Amino acid sequence: MAAFGHTFPFYAGPKSTFPMDTTLVTIIIIFLTALITFIVILPGIRGKMRLFWLLRVVTSLFIGAVILAVNFSSEWSVGQVSTNTSYKAFSSEWISADIGLQVGLRGINITLTGTPVQQLNETINYNEEFTWCLGTNYAVEYAKALEKGLPDPVLYLAEKFTPRSPCGLHRQYRLAGHYASATLWVAFLCWLLANVMFSMPVLVYGGYMLLATGIFQLLALFFFSMTTSLTSPCPLRLGTAVLHTHHGPAFWITLTTGLLCVLLGLTMAVVHRMQPHRLKAFFNQSTEEDPMLERSPEEGGLLSPRYRSMAESPEPQNIPLSENPSTQAYCKEEYLGEPDCAL
Structure with a gap:
């Protein structure tokens, strides 16, 4: 395969990339x-x-x-650089590519895009993710990347974030x-x-x-x-350029x-x-208050009862009770001499 295909057998073809997470x-x-x-x-x-x-x-x-x-x-911390760098291990051929690094809260994402994309009879377009969140092991993911034979720039950046790296990233x-x-x-x-x-x-x-x-x-x-x-920043040298990260x-x-x-x-x-009342109106809540209640500034605007005084209370109304006509006639007949008849 290496002799006839002009490529090393442990390099898998670039996987399809999605433009967004x-x-x-x-x-x-x-x-x-x-x-x-x-x-x-x-x-x-x-x-x-x-x-x-x-x-x-x-x-x-x-x-x-x-x-x-x-x-x-x-994309909490990102960096990108355009450089000429080596592409594969055990090969002296170089490529021109854009290399990007995105650091998040759960891991890193490394992109490698050739300029142009088609170089060395290959499509150079990689987007690799390495995570360190709970339930994952970054060292194991890096070992799998070595087994797949990813390009040198991807492996170089991923190695800087391994637990045993002297950078401490x-x-x-x-x-x-x-x-x-x-x-x-x-x-x-x-x-x-x-x-x-x-x-x-x-x-x-x-x-x-x-x-x-x-x-x-x-x-x-x-x-x-x-x-x-x-910690002090660790230099990330990729070919003829240095990759710097920022927020x-x-x-x-x-x-x-x-x-x-x-x-x-x-x-x-x-x-x-x-x-x-304006805040209630903005949230479409009723601004009408009970007339028996008023706001007490000492209690932070909570509603407290206020009782009416005797002067504010309305006068009681005397509503006559309905009387039975037969009772009125009986009173007139039996008690003509009395002023009224109470039952």
């Missing part, structure tokens, strides 16, 4: 389906409440989708991924509780849970940044969403304190 596609489809469902029932809402309701639904679904998507995303990114992922799951739980409270007459507590959602997202960013900066789209969209949740939570708390 299937997990992210599933999350996006679920939330888009929910959004379309809410839009279908939108005409049943009348007046300006339709706009308020649509704004609430879109904002809430966006926050929930971001929290789930970034948790499974592989495996330990720091694995710890960062575990802490950040756990914090994002707590943020997702707070988002669910916020939506439940928004459907009940406890809007201020829903705002507090939305504030907690943003705080936990910012904590996830803090854990990821702090843990990945504990990716998942990091920045998490930062934006976290700040948005904090801003919305603080705004709801302030509006509930200053103008609670």
Whole structure:
């Protein structure tokens, strides 16, 4: 095979690649389906409440989708370089390719795309994933990559993240991924509780849970940044170039969403304190209050009973009772001398 096919027998052909992570596609489809469902029932809402309701639904679904998507995303730390590098082991032939590295909370993703794609009578288009999440062993996955005979650039980057590598990238990114992922799951739980409270007459507590959602997202960013900066960066030399990594789209969209949740939570708390009736109107809740109740500022706006004084109480009305005509006639006949007849 090596003599007639001009290729080594342990190199498998490049597998087909999907332009996007299937997990992210599933999350996006679920939330888009929910959004379309809410839009279908939108005409049943009348007046300006339709706009308020649509704004609430879109904002809430966006926050929930971001929290789930970034948790499974592989673009927390990314880097890409165009270089000339060796392609296979035991071969002196070089290729021109774009090499990309995406580091997520559960592993790394390495891409190798030739420029042009067709070189050395082969299609150079690889997209390989190596995970370190619970239930997987990164060293075993790297050993399987060696058995498959993946190209040199892919194996070189994957080797830098092995547990025995002197760079120490495996330990720091694995710890960062575990802490950040756990914090994002707590943020997702707070988002669910916020939506439940928004459907009940406890809007201020829903705002507090939305504030907690943003705080936990910012904590996830803090854990990821702090843990990945504990050790000095390891140089990743690929041929004639050096690959440098930086924060990716998942990091920045998490930062934006976290700040948005904090801003919305603080705004709801302030509006509930200053103008609670406007907050109720925005969430399509009744603003009418019982005339026997009034708000007590000492109790944080809770309702307390207020009893009417004697001056405010309406005068009792004397409603005459209906009398039986036969009784009236009997009284007139038997007791003509008495002023009245009481039974």
